[in-house]
Amino acid sequence: xxxxxxxxxxxxxxxxxxxxxxxxxxxxxxxxxxxxxxxxxxxxxxxxxxxxxxxxxxxxxxxxxxxxxxxxxxxxxxxxxxxxxxxxxxxxxxxxxxxxxxxxxxxxxxxxxxxxxxxxxxxxxxxxxxxxxxxxxxxxxxxxx
Numbered sequence: 001x002x003x004x005x006x007x008x009x010x011x012x013x014x015x016x017x018x019x020x021x022x023x024x025x026x027x028x029x030x031x032x033x034x035x036x037x038x039x040x041x042x043x044x045x046x047x048x049x050x051x052x053x054x055x056x057x058x059x060x061x062x063x064x065x066x067x068x069x070x071x072x073x074x075x076x077x078x079x080x081x082x083x084x085x086x087x088x089x090x091x092x093x094x095x096x097x098x099x100x101x102x103x104x105x106x107x108x109x110x111x112x113x114x115x116x117x118x119x120x121x122x123x124x125x126x127x128x129x130x131x132x133x134x135x136x137x138x139x140x141x142x143x144x145x
Contacts (some may be wrong), residue, residue: 001078005031006070011060013083021050021067021081029077030068034140041118042138048111049134050080057085057132075140080119082133088126095124096130 007028011017022043029039046067053065063084070078088094095112116122119136126132 001070002073004071004073006068009067010064011067013054013085014061015051015054017065018050018054021046021065024067025069025079031069032071032075032077032140038138038140042079045115045118045136046079046081048114049079049136049138052111052134053081053083053085053132057083057087059086061085077138077140079136079138080133081114081136082091082131084131087122087128087130088132089128091124091126 007024009021009024011020025046026039026043029042032121034042039143050065050067066082068080072078112122112124115134115136119138121137123135124132
């Protein structure tokens with residue numbers, strides 16, 4: 001994969017850092033001249049992925065979230081959000097709309113659905129006891145390049 005530029009950011013898995021993740025992604029992507037809508041969509045998807053890591057990945061523990069953002073040829077954005085938390089037992093089930101592991105906390109279970117709706121591609125890999133990696137891709141400007 002040819003990479004034009006990239007940034008890596010590691011933060012403690014705290015809910016207050018979700019806004020920091022959005023800010024890092026926004027600042028980095030300004031060089032690609034995204035539209036306001038594209039930037040908003042990507043920020044929302046990043047927010048959902050980081051929130052999932054904080055709320056579900058590190059539910060009963062502390063840890064870090066690793067954020068990697070790459071700008072690829074053709075104005076494609078690659079974003080990876082990785083935690084080393086508890087992992088997801090059944091990724092297919094977890095990705096179903098309205099599924100949540102925390103219904104008592106009034107969670108909507110729409111995190112992965114939101115990510116899918118705002119990005120062109122979404123991949124989720126997870127292993128119980130080892131963590132979860134979410135990779136999202138989005139081409140800016142549609143087919144323009």
